[in-house]
Amino acid sequence: NTPLDFSYQALPMRVVMGPRALDRLADEIDHAGLERVMVLCSPEQRELAETVAGLIGARAVDIHPHARMHVPVESAAEAQRRAKEVNADGCVAVGGGSAIGLGKIVALQYRLPVIAVPTTYAGSEMTPVWGLTENGVKRTGRDPRVLPVSVLYDPALTVTLPPSVSVTSGMNAIAHAVEALYAPDASPIIDLMAEEGVRALAAALPDIVADGADLDARARAQYGAWLCGACLGATTMSLHHKLCHALGGTLDLPHAPTHTVVLPHALAYNQDAAPKAVAALGRALGTSADPAACLWDLAGRLGAPRSLRELGMAERDIDRIVQVALANPYANPREVTAEGLGRLLRAAWSGQPPA
Ligand code: NAD
DSSP, X not given: OOTTOOOOOOOOOEEEESTTGGGGHHHHHHHHTOSSEEEEXXXXXXXXXXXXXXXXXXXEEEEEOOOOTTOBHHHHHHHHHHHHHTTOSEEEEEESHHHHHHHHHHHHHHOOOEEEEEOSSOOGGGOOEEEEEETTEEEEEEOGGGSOSEEEXXXXXXXXXXXXXXXXXXXXXXXXXXXXHTOTTOOHHHHHHHHHHHHHHHHHHHHHHXXXXXXXXXXXXXXXXXXXXXXXXXXXXXXXXXHHHHHHHHXXXXXXXXXXXXXXXXXHHHGGGXXXXXXXXXXXXXXXXXXXXXXXXXXXXXXXXXXXGGGTOOGGGHHHHHHHHHHSOOOOSSOOOHHHHHXXXXXXXXXXXXX
8 A cells, every 4th residue: 555545434423522521412412313312331330320311311211330341242132122121212321442332232233323421541432343242252343333423522531540440441542543553454544543642642641640630631541542442443453452352352351451461562573564653653652763662661650560460361371362363364564473472472471571
C-alpha cells in the first residue's frame, strides 16, 4: 500500500464528550427514538446505573446489573430474555467493555440500538465487534448492528476507576492503536487517530496516577481511548491481540493487565518489520528509537504489572499458549514462528525488558 491507496469506512455513530456529558443522555435517547430502555451494567456499577436510569425517568424500564467479563453465553441469554420480557426497544450500557459487550449481544439478537456510556478505556463502544464465551472459548464477530448509535464520554464517571485499573485499561487502549499502525488494512486516516490516541493516553496516565480525580487528565484519557477504540474498530489486529486472546481464553488471565504485560514484547517483536509504525509511535511517545522499551518503562513507572508470572500464569503453560497462538494464521508484519513466540512469552512471563 502506498499511503494514498486505501479504503476507509466511516462508522455511523454520534459521540458526545465533555464535562457532564451524561446530562445529555435523555437527548441521545430522543435522538435514537427510544421509549423503553434497558440499562445494563456490571454488578459493581449498579449505583451508577441507577443514577443513569433516574436521568431517563419512565423510559428506563429495567436495570440489568449482570454483565460479566467476556460475555458468557449464560449471561447473554439471560440479558436477551430480560430484554424481551420488558419489551425493551433499546439499551444503555454503562461501564467497561463487559457491560458494553453485553449490550452488543442484546443488539445482535433483537436489533436494538445501544447507547454506550463507557467508564473504562477498553474502547469496545467504538467498534462493531461482539464477543461471546462458551466453554472457555471466546468467539468474536463483526456486525454493524452492534455498533452503539451514541457514545457519551463523561470524565466524571471515570474518577472512581482506581489508578492501577486506569493504567492497565489505558495500556489496553494503546495496544489497539499500536496494532492499527501496522495492520494489513491500515490507512492514513486511522494512522492519525492512532498516533493522537497514543499521545493523549501516554500523557494522561501519569497525571491520573498522580491524582485520580484530575478531571482534565481523565478527559484526555477518554479522548485517547475513543481514538484508540476507533482504530480497533477499523482495522485487523495482529500478534499482540491474538496472543492476549489466547492467554485470556486458555488461562483466564485478566484482560487489561495481560494486554499491559504483552504489549511491549509484541511490539518489540514487530518493530523491525514496521518502521512507519515505529516512527508514529516515536512521535507520540516522544522517543527517537524504541517505542517498545518506552512502553515497558512507562508501565514500570506507573506501577503496572510487567510479568505474566505475577498475573498467575504458570511457566509450563508457555508452550501451550504458543500452540494456541499458532493454530490459526493471521496477518502480522513479521513472520510468527514457534521459536519467536516462545522467546517472546518467556520474556513476558518472567518480566524481562522487551528484546
Ligand atoms: P470491565 O468492563 O469488566 O471492567 C473492569 C473492572 O472495572 C470491573 O470490575 C468493573 O466493574 C470496573 N469498573 C468499570 N468502570 C469503573 C469505574 N468507573 N469505577 C470503578 N470501577 C469500574 O473490563 P474492561 O477492561 O473495560 O473491558 C474488557 C472486556 O471488554 C473484555 O471482555 C474484552 O474482550 C472486551 N472488549 C471488547 C472490545 C470490542 O471491540 N468488542 C474492545 C475492547 C474490550
